Amino acid sequence: MAACPAREQLLTSARMARFVAHGFLRLDSVVPDSLNDQALGVLAAGVPAVPYGTPVAEAFPEGSFARSLLDLPAVAGALYSLVGPDPTIDHHAVHVRQPQEGQAQPLHGDAIIDVRPDAFDVQLMYYPREVTLEAGGTLIVPGSHLRRTNESDTGRYQNLLGQQRMVCPAGTVLILHHGIWHGGRRNDSGVPRYMFKIRFNPTVPQVRLWNTDDLGDPEVAEELRTRFPWYEQATGRLELHNRIRLWRALTGDPSFDLDHWVTRVTNRPGRATVDA
Amino acid sequence: MTTQPTTTEPALTSTARQQVLVLYLNNSSLDSTVIGWARYDGTGATSPTAGDGDEPPYATGVAALLDGWRLFQASQLVPPYPGHEYDVSFLKHEFLFEKLVDTATTTAPA
Numbered sequence: 071m072a073a074c075p076a077r078e079q080l081l082t083s084a085r086m087a088r089f090v091a092h093g094f095l096r097l098d099s100v101v102p103d104s105l106n107d108q109a110l111g112v113l114a115a116g117v118p119a120v121p122y123g124t125p126v127a128e129a130f131p132e133g134s135f136a137r138s139l140l141d142l143p144a145v146a147g148a149l150y151s152l153v154g155p156d157p158t159i160d161h162h163a164v165h166v167r168q169p170q171e172g173q174a175q176p177l178h179g180d181a182i183i184d185v186r187p188d189a190f191d192v193q194l195m196y197y198p199r200e201v202t203l204e205a206g207g208t209l210i211v212p213g214s215h216l217r218r219t220n221e222s223d224t225g226r227y228q229n230l231l232g233q234q235r236m237v238c239p240a241g242t243v244l245i246l247h248h249g250i251w252h253g254g255r256r257n258d259s260g261v262p263r264y265m266f267k268i269r270f271n272p273t274v275p276q277v278r279l280w281n282t283d284d285l286g287d288p289e290v291a292e293e294l295r296t297r298f299p300w301y302e303q304a305t306g307r308l309e310l311h312n313r314i315r316l317w318r319a320l321t322g323d324p325s326f327d328l329d330h331w332v333t334r335v336t337n338r339p340g341r342a343t344v345d346a
Numbered sequence: 347m348t349t350q351p352t353t354t355e356p357a358l359t360s361t362a363r364q365q366v367l368v369l370y371l372n373n374s375s376l377d378s379t380v381i382g383w384a385r386y387d388g389t390g391a392t393s394p395t396a397g398d399g400d401e402p403p404y405a406t407g408v409a410a411l412l413d414g415w416r417l418f419q420a421s422q423l424v425p426p427y428p429g430h431e432y433d434v435s436f437l438k439h440e441f442l443f444e445k446l447v448d449t450a451t452t453t454a455p456a
Binding site: 172173176177216217218223224226227228229233235253255256299300301302303304305308309311 | 368373381382383385397398399400433438
C-alpha cells in the first residue's frame with residue numbers, strides 16, 4: 071500500500087463516527103469506468119488466492135487490478151483511516167449471485183464471533199456493475215456490528231426495519247466492520263450480480279488514524295447517537311453504551327461520553343474504578 | 347354460559363399446511379411495534395427469503411392476531427448474565443404465529 075494518503079483523503083472524525091454507529095461506509099461510484107470495464111474479465115479469470123495474512127503489496131502487486139482498486143485515493147484514504155498502514159489481506163473472494171436462483175444467503179456475520187473491544191477488521195465490497203433492487207444486492211443491517219452473535223445463527227431474521235438492500239451505480243465500494251450482519255440476497259433479475267470482496271487485518275493500533283481536525287465537532291456526537299429502526303427500545307440504549315466504549319478506544323480518550331450513558335453506570339464515588 | 351367466538355379452520359387432513367409468521371417486537375409486549383419479521387409457507391405458494399421486503403406485514407403483534415394468526419410461542423424474559431449486562435446479541439422479543447391453510451380449497455396464500 072502507498073504511504074499515508076494526503077490528509078484530505080483521510081476520513082474525517084464525523085465519517086469515522088458514522089462508521090462506528092452504522093458499521094459500514096459507502097463510497098458511491100468511486101471506481102472509474104476505466105477500471106469497472108476491466109473488472110468482469112479480471113474477476114472471471116480469477117484473482118489468485120493468497121495465504122491468510124499476506125501483506126497487500128505481496129497479495130496484489132503493483133499494476134494488478136486489485137492494487138489499482140486499493141490505490142484509488144478515496145479507497146486508500148478510507149482504508150488507512152480504519153485499519154492503518156500496511157494491513158494484511160485476510161482473504162478475498164468473488165461473489166456472483168446468479169439470476170433466478172432459489173433463495174438468499176441467511177443473514178450472518180463473517181468468520182466466527184469476534185468480540186475485540188478495541189480493534190476490528192474491515193471488509194471491502196466492490197460492485198463493478200450497477201446493482202438494481204431485483205438483482206440481489208447485499209442485504210446489510212446498519213448498526214448490527216457490535217452484536218455478539220456467531221456467523222449464521224441470525225439466519226432466522228429475514229427482514230429488519232431500516233435494513234439496507236444494496237442498490238448502487240457501477241463502481242461503488244462498501245467498507246464493512248467485520249461484525250456487521252449481512253447476506254447476499256436472491257437475484258430475481260435476468261443478469262448475474264458481481265461483487266469482489268477483500269478482508270483486511272490491521273497491523274497497528276487503530277487509534278486516531280484518520281483526520282482528527284474535527285474531533286470536537288458536534289456532528290461527531292450526532293453520528294454516534296444514531297438509532298436504527300430495528301433496535302429494541304431497551305437494547306438500543308446498550309448499543310449507544312458500546313459505541314461509546316469503541317469511540318474511547320479509537321480516540322484514546324477514556325473520558326469521552328454521550329449524554330452521560332457510561333459515566334452514570336460507572337460512577338462509584340470513593341470506590342475502585344469499575345470497567346463496566 | 348359464555349359463548350366463545352368460533353374460528354373456522356381446516357380439519358387436520360392431509361391437505362392442511364402450516365404457514366408460520368415470526369414477528370420481532372420493540373419490547374416484550376405483544377402490542378408493541380414490529381421491528382423485524384420472517385415468513386415460512388408450508389403451502390409452497392410463496393417462497394419468502396432474507397431481504398425480500400422493507401415493509402413489515404403488521405404494525406404490532408396484536409395486529410397479526412386481529413388478522414387471524416394464532417400465537418404459539420413467545421420469547422421468555424431472560425436476565426442478563428452477571429458481568430455481561432451491556433452485551434448485545436440476538437433480538438429478545440420473538441413471537442411465532444401460525445395459520446393452517448387447506449390447500450384443497452385455497453388458491454391464494456393467506
